[in-house]
Amino acid sequence: MNISVVGTGYVGLVTGVSLAEIGHHIICVDIDEAKVEKMKQGISPIYEPGLDELMSRNIEAERLSFTINHQEGFRHADVIYIAVGTPENEDGSANLAFVEQAARDIAKHITKDTIVVTKSTVPVGTNDRILEIIKENQIHNMQIDIVANPEFLREGSALKDSFNGDRIVIGANNDYAAGMIEKVNEPFGVPIYHTDIRSAELIKYASNAFLATKISFINEIAAICERVGANVEHVAKGMGMDQRIGEKFLNAGIGYGGSCFPKDTKALIQIAGNVAYDFELLKGVVNVNQKQRALLVDKLNERFATLADKRIAVLGLAFKPNTDDMREAASIIVTEILIEQGATVIAYDPVAMENAKKLLHSNIIYAESVEESLEDADAALVLTEWDEIRNADPSGFQAMKSPIVFDGRNCFSVEKMRDSGVEYWSVGR
Numbered sequence: 001m002n003i004s005v006v007g008t009g010y011v012g013l014v015t016g017v018s019l020a021e022i023g024h025h026i027i028c029v030d031i032d033e034a035k036v037e038k039m040k041q042g043i044s045p046i047y048e049p050g051l052d053e054l055m056s057r058n059i060e061a062e063r064l065s066f067t068i069n070h071q072e073g074f075r076h077a078d079v080i081y082i083a084v085g086t087p088e089n090e091d092g093s094a095n096l097a098f099v100e101q102a103a104r105d106i107a108k109h110i111t112k113d114t115i116v117v118t119k120s121t122v123p124v125g126t127n128d129r130i131l132e133i134i135k136e137n138q139i140h141n142m143q144i145d146i147v148a149n150p151e152f153l154r155e156g157s158a159l160k161d162s163f164n165g166d167r168i169v170i171g172a173n174n175d176y177a178a179g180m181i182e183k184v185n186e187p188f189g190v191p192i193y194h195t196d197i198r199s200a201e202l203i204k205y206a207s208n209a210f211l212a213t214k215i216s217f218i219n220e221i222a223a224i225c226e227r228v229g230a231n232v233e234h235v236a237k238g239m240g241m242d243q244r245i246g247e248k249f250l251n252a253g254i255g256y257g258g259s260c261f262p263k264d265t266k267a268l269i270q271i272a273g274n275v276a277y278d279f280e281l282l283k284g285v286v287n288v289n290q291k292q293r294a295l296l297v298d299k300l301n302e303r304f305a306t307l308a309d310k311r312i313a314v315l316g317l318a319f320k321p322n323t324d325d326m327r328e329a330a331s332i333i334v335t336e337i338l339i340e341q342g343a344t345v346i347a348y349d350p351v352a353m354e355n356a357k358k359l360l361h362s363n364i365i366y367a368e369s370v371e372e373s374l375e376d377a378d379a380a381l382v383l384t385e386w387d388e389i390r391n392a393d394p395s396g397f398q399a400m401k402s403p404i405v406f407d408g409r410n411c412f413s414v415e416k417m418r419d420s421g422v423e424y425w426s427v428g429r
């Protein structure tokens with residue numbers, strides 16, 4: 001099928017590449033010229049394992065191309081996917097400006113009957129609005145069907161998730177559109193769940209909010225563990241063996257970050273608020289996460305009278321491993337507080353340092369390796385559990401001025417760190 005994808009960020013590019021890989025002809029349209037130039041050469045603008053290789057293969061097979069020209073992008077499309085950003089407004093609600101612009105672009109340039117599929121995470125009712133915008137602005141009077149098809153991929157394992165997802169949700173209000181989008185996705189071999197548009201929109205927010213709730217829940221249990229002398233890993237393991245609870249997303253640490261959980265939890269609180277419902281539980285989840293971000297700095301302040309003359313190594317900057325994405329990364333708040341308290345910060349991340357430099361305080365020093373960042377440090381903070389950090393030999397911490405480690409991701413065994421002579425502070429253990 002001929003498919004266009006509007007917006008080639010983490011979701012749009014992975015969607016375009018995956019759909020090309022299963023045999024569709026894909027044109028990706030983006031307004032960012034530099035990005036499009038890069039992608040035309042088979043270079044991914046984002047770090048995502050396996051993406052460059054799959055991009056190149058499908059470009060060569062002439063199933064995948066890129067353009068900044070909406071007219072060219074939509075000319076032959078039977079289906080158009082919207083995958084533009086829906087960032088957070090100041091009040092926590094979702095900013096729909098990019099989605100609405102994409103709808104106007106579609107309206108202006110389509111010349112045949114089209115199914116418009118929304119991949120972007122959008123509040124309930126947005127797909128109705130998209131259809132309205134297209135109908136109001138279209139130049140040729142074409143049949144438009146709209147499908148809500150929320151995306152569940154995780155950064156760092158986006159391709160794996162696309163080909164092995166737990167479900168593909170298709171929200172449509174007519175059988176023709178639902179059937180067509182089922183056909184598009186059939187080759188993935190992933191279970192398909194059909195529902196109406198509004199339920200599909202809400203499934204996305206409810207899923208992210210539930211996962212965020214699991215994380216804040218285990219982080220509160222971790223706080224209790226520290227106070228009563230229990231081990232949160234043992235508690236999580238014992239809980240997770242109950243299949244009704246499940247073992248996933250029960251890793252305690254410095255809370256959730258990234259481009260989705262922080263904004264989507266707040267957007268769902270707003271969605272509820274808009275219909276006069278106070279989502280108390282989710283407000284608690286957000287507050288706990290806020291508190292969690294500063295946990296390591298609180299522990300540092302408990303350990304040291306002042307940070308003013310301290311050299312602090314920060315290991316890991318991205319919001320999670322295997323991505324260069326810095327959106328809502330814990331490192332943003334943590335390094336800001338450290339600098340504010342007068343510490344010297346030497347940071348290292350295997351992939352995200354270029355993006356970090358654009359975002360973090362200009363006083364931060366960047367190291368080329370874990371070893372270099374640890375040299376002469378008074379303390380080390382682990383913020384992202386990259387394999388390279390997780391697999392580091394605890395004896396390496398002896399290169400520090402004093403081997404004191406604050407681990408926000410529970411990467412190391414408490415016993416091994418103790419045996420290596422490291423003063424080790426982790427979360428809930």
Ligand SMILES: NC(=O)c1ccc[n+]([C@@H]2O[C@H](COP(=O)([O-])OP(=O)(O)OC[C@H]3O[C@@H](n4cnc5c(N)ncnc54)[C@H](O)[C@@H]3O)[C@@H](O)[C@H]2O)c1
Nearest residue numbers: 007008009010011029030031032084085086102120121151
């Ligand atoms: N990042 C994730 O892991 C993830 C996972 C599931 C769902 N989502 C949702 O998917 C959506 C996209 O997220 P993302 O992280 O890929 O965003 P992103 O910010 O990485 O990418 C958005 C892209 O859209 C482009 N764009 C904006 N307006 C455009 C227009 N009118 N025409 C063409 N291109 C346009 C931008 O230039 C950018 O390249 C969001 O709603 C997000 O909540 C994200």
Ligand SMILES: O=c1ccn([C@@H]2O[C@H](COP(=O)(O)OP(=O)(O)O[C@H]3O[C@H](CO)[C@@H](O)[C@H](O)[C@H]3O)[C@@H](O)[C@H]2O)c(=O)[nH]1
Nearest residue numbers: 151152153154155215249250251255256257258260319320
């Ligand atoms: O047990 C856990 C699991 C995750 N995290 C943190 O939670 C955040 C999000 O992690 P993850 O969900 O793995 O990454 P994302 O790429 O943000 O993916 C989430 O957000 C996407 C965007 O909506 C959804 O598509 C995915 O299904 C959903 O998992 C990260 O900061 C993790 O460190 C924890 O603290 N403890």
